[in-house]
Amino acid sequence: xxxxxxxxxxxxxxxxxxxxxxxxxxxxxxxxxxxxxxxxxxxxxxxxxxxxxxxxxxxxxxxxxxxxxxxxxxxxxxxxxxxxxxxxxxxxxxxxxxxxxxxxxxxxxxxxxxxxxxxxxxxxxxxxxxxxxxxxxxxxx
Numbered sequence: 001x002x003x004x005x006x007x008x009x010x011x012x013x014x015x016x017x018x019x020x021x022x023x024x025x026x027x028x029x030x031x032x033x034x035x036x037x038x039x040x041x042x043x044x045x046x047x048x049x050x051x052x053x054x055x056x057x058x059x060x061x062x063x064x065x066x067x068x069x070x071x072x073x074x075x076x077x078x079x080x081x082x083x084x085x086x087x088x089x090x091x092x093x094x095x096x097x098x099x100x101x102x103x104x105x106x107x108x109x110x111x112x113x114x115x116x117x118x119x120x121x122x123x124x125x126x127x128x129x130x131x132x133x134x135x136x137x138x139x140x141x
Contacts, residue, residue, distance in 0.1 A: 005043065005046040005047035005048065006046065007019075007043050007046070007047070007132075009043065009052070009053060009056055010053070010080065011055060011076050011077060011078050011079075011080050012078075012080060013080050013081045013082075013083060014083075015080070016080025016082075017080070017082045017083065017084060018082070018132060019056075019080050020079065020080035020081050020082035020085075021082040021084060021085065021128065021132065022036065022039055022132060023036075023068065023069075023079055023080075024082060024085060024093065025093070025129065025133075026065055026068060027065070027069065028093055028094065028097050029097055029101055030093065030096060030097040030100055030101070030129070031100075031133070031136070033062070033063060033064065033065060033068075035133070035136065036059065036068070037059075037060055038135060039132065039133060040052075040056055040057075040059055040060055042133075042134075042135065043056065044056075055075055055076045058074060058075040058076075059075060059076075062075070084128065088118075088121060088122055089122050089124070089125050091118040091122070092118045092119050092121065092122035092125035092126075093125055093129075094108050094110055094115070094118065095110065095114070095115035095116065095117075095118035095119045095125075096115075096119060096125060096126055096129060098110050098112065098115035099115060100136070
């Protein structure tokens with residue numbers, strides 16, 4: 001299964017774009033493990049009959065980001081890559097991380113002006129993020 005409701009959550013790049021983007025957000029510190037779990041529950045709630053693939057449910061049992069990215073046949077045989085993430089959009093993801101996690105250590109040394117500039121050049125990154133994480137909109141409000 002590669003779709004759950006409107007979400008692309010397979011493990012191949014062409015079928016797992018949404019999952020790849022979400023896991024990239026986790027790797028960059030844009031979201032926490034708790035927020036990853038919230039997203040999975042969000043996907044389940046938007047999926048008719050809650051019919052989601054086992055690898056998505058298996059992610060709920062993991063408690064640390066490092067566990068998500070460690071190869072584990074019981075969870076996922078590979079991490080999907082999201083083709084949406086280009087170099088410029090990656091910079092915008094770092095910019096969004098700057099605003100989402102002001103209270104945490106930043107993924108990279110970035111000024112507020114650099115973060116704003118990266119997001120201004122790639123507004124589709126914030127659009128994609130908040131489309132996938134509607135429950136996080138108040139974090140940057």
